Amino acid sequence: MVIDILRNLTDHIETVAVCKKQAVYHNGLSAKGFYYVEQGLVGLYQVSENGKESLLRIYGPGSYFGYRSLFTAQRYPSTARAMLDSTIVRINVNDFKSLDTISPDLASYLMQEVCFELGEAEKRLMQFNAFSAKKRILDTIFYMFQTYPEYPWTYREIGEYSGTDTTTVIRYCKILKGIGILERNSRKPQPVNLQQLADYRKSLLIK
Template sequence: MREVLGHRCPFPTLATKIAVNKGRHLYHQGDLVEGAYSLATGLVALERVDENGELVILKILHRGAFFPCADLLGSGTHESAGRALTDVTGCFVPAERLNAALHEDPSMGLALLKLSSAEIRENEDAIFRLCSTDLPDRVLSTLNSLANESGERASNGDLSLTLPISWRDLAAMVGTGPEVISRLLRRLAGSGRLSFRGRHVTLHAANSRQGTPPSYS
């Protein structure tokens, strides 16, 4: 979606600036859709309670995200919750303002369709990665994405971050369980790909560039 938006709000004349503290919800699963959000800084988790009552993180949104397009155009209720993993800033576009603008200016509708298309492509890409890449690569890719947004890069190229979600949440995101993640992290640490203490993780640049990664099966 960043290719569509960059980091700007797509409808600035309709929007109100917002700031949400870490841990607070932008909206809850089942709430009526009151509008859409454009994320300027911070990270937001889209999460859903499954049929067993377990909370699962479906996706982590980064700056440049405009969401939730599907809910905005759909049934009128939020299918998932949006929770700030870090302090968040951005803008909020009320649904009534957006609907009025869509009737007055057809180009607004085209812009919203492009944003919805970008959201669908991102979801398809996430499903593809889940089905086509092996578990170590999925874990490293997810950690790298989070570190690029909220971590720090050392002079030697290493990326460090404090994970904004639990290891259990990360396991659910990459399609496995916490016990498997625990074993995999030890193997990745043993091979020099990363080091970790609690939720503080360092991804080692030198080892990530050394040819074909070892097998973790």
């Protein structure tokens, strides 16, 4: 369905190669279109007042991003940056009304995605308030390696995504290595087996 939709937008799209760590767009810029990940991985980063970036969302192949700011006619509140060498499709439209005229199917699909992302954001906010750092770290490791196993995830990225400081992540991952949940000899966090990790998550009653 996604490929068929993009074919119908031939006059409004361009394909761009983005190198690892290269920004697709920066926070504060005006939204003039949105994007689709054809290949690679893109991270959405929140930038603090002192310039520090924190990983908020991850977009892999088949994902759209950057469209919410287009819908609301606001500037980008975050920075999108390639986490791997990526191929990105830029859809050049000025506003939601234009998109709805050109491709009502895609407009409808993205409206559903907005609702889904809002629900996910509310869920993560609840988890930050309700669950311990250990549970958030476990959930994040499982999500990252289940969804994007090809990426070399770092302790820092796990910390940013789980709302936990890097030191706490490293300390807890050392415990997980000790009990055989993570690879003992790997410098980076690497699950021994995803099913084992899933079973371990279920076995713990971490509040």
